[in-house]
Amino acid sequence: MHMTQTIVAETEADQIIEVAGIHKTYGNVVTALQDINLGFQRGELTSLLGPSGCGKTTLLKIIAGLLEPTEGEVRVHGKPVTGPGPERAFVFQDFALMPWATVIKNAAFGLELKGVALEEREDRARHYINEVGLAGFEDKYPHELSGGMRQRVGLARALAVEAEVLLMDEPFSAVDEQTRRKFQEDLIRLRETENKTFILVTHSIEEAVYLSDRIVLLSPRPGRLKQIVAPEIDRSGDPEAIRRNTEYLDLIDDIWAGLRDYVE
Numbered sequence: 001m002h003m004t005q006t007i008v009a010e011t012e013a014d015q016i017i018e019v020a021g022i023h024k025t026y027g028n029v030v031t032a033l034q035d036i037n038l039g040f041q042r043g044e045l046t047s048l049l050g051p052s053g054c055g056k057t058t059l060l061k062i063i064a065g066l067l068e069p070t071e072g073e074v075r076v077h078g079k080p081v082t083g084p085g086p087e088r089a090f091v092f093q094d095f096a097l098m099p100w101a102t103v104i105k106n107a108a109f110g111l112e113l114k115g116v117a118l119e120e121r122e123d124r125a126r127h128y129i130n131e132v133g134l135a136g137f138e139d140k141y142p143h144e145l146s147g148g149m150r151q152r153v154g155l156a157r158a159l160a161v162e163a164e165v166l167l168m169d170e171p172f173s174a175v176d177e178q179t180r181r182k183f184q185e186d187l188i189r190l191r192e193t194e195n196k197t198f199i200l201v202t203h204s205i206e207e208a209v210y211l212s213d214r215i216v217l218l219s220p221r222p223g224r225l226k227q228i229v230a231p232e233i234d235r236s237g238d239p240e241a242i243r244r245n246t247e248y249l250d251l252i253d254d255i256w257a258g259l260r261d262y263v264e
């Protein structure tokens with residue numbers, strides 16, 4: 001009895017985001033999401049996975065407060081979301097960097113908006129530029145960087161404002177395979193060192209299994225919760241060894257078998 005109470009208390013304390021009874025209809029015609037109920041814990045990386053058009057991006061934008069649900073609500077620390085907030089940072093797929101500003105200025109931009117003084121914001125931005133593996137590129141401009149590097153600047157910007165929740169829409173889609181792998185490894189490390197809550201949309205089963213504490217599988221439109229999978233993969237070793245790990249490969253097969261019904 002005592003133990004049960006303790007567990008409940010811890011769960012509530014660590015739950016940052018609650019998605020309650022979300023429905024989303026676009027223009028009274030397209031039902032994108034139906035009856036979505038989910039909780040997100042501190043320090044956990046969740047992937048939203050499902051067939052094209054099932055509402056993954058819609059759900060992410062509703063959590064971000066960029067889109068209003070037709071029914072239901074999202075609560076952050078128990079408070080209903082009415083728009084974007086400082087505890088949630090959306091890392092845009094198209095990077096949303098200012099082309100005329102250097103990496104450090106771009107990374108510090110969120111802090112500038114918050115009114116943080118120049119020296120402090122550049123110190124913090126520098127710290128996160130380092131964290132995302134861009135040390136030495138502080139004075140470069142976006143056009144001098146590769147797609148993957150620009151994406152890292154976006155991530156550094158989100159980390160610098162000290163948002164608790166990082167929302168990423170297909171963060172690895174626009175980069176080559178090598179960059180993608182490196183970025184995935186960095187994200188696993190960041191999740192451990194920063195204790196942030198990551199919610200990301202992906203199309204890749206491999207990526208979801210490789211990165212996630214939890215995978216939320218959505219059904220085809222209207223997107224409903226199909227299954228929640230919690231991969232128990234030991235990620236402490238060599239990243240290449242993880243990709244050959246039988247548990248990792250079996251789980252990919254299982255999820256693929258479940259999704260296959262929809263795509264065939």
Ligand SMILES: Nc1ncnc2c1ncn2[C@@H]1O[C@H](COP(=O)(O)OP(=O)(O)OP(=O)(O)O)[C@@H](O)[C@H]1O
Binds near residue numbers: 055203
């Ligand atoms: N602004 C909009 N107006 C009307 N319909 C929309 C709008 N945005 C999205 N939709 C529709 O809602 C459904 C869900 O879209 P959403 O982009 O959330 O799916 P997704 O799972 O992220 O798709 P994908 O994997 O292809 O990126 C789709 O059928 C899409 O066409």
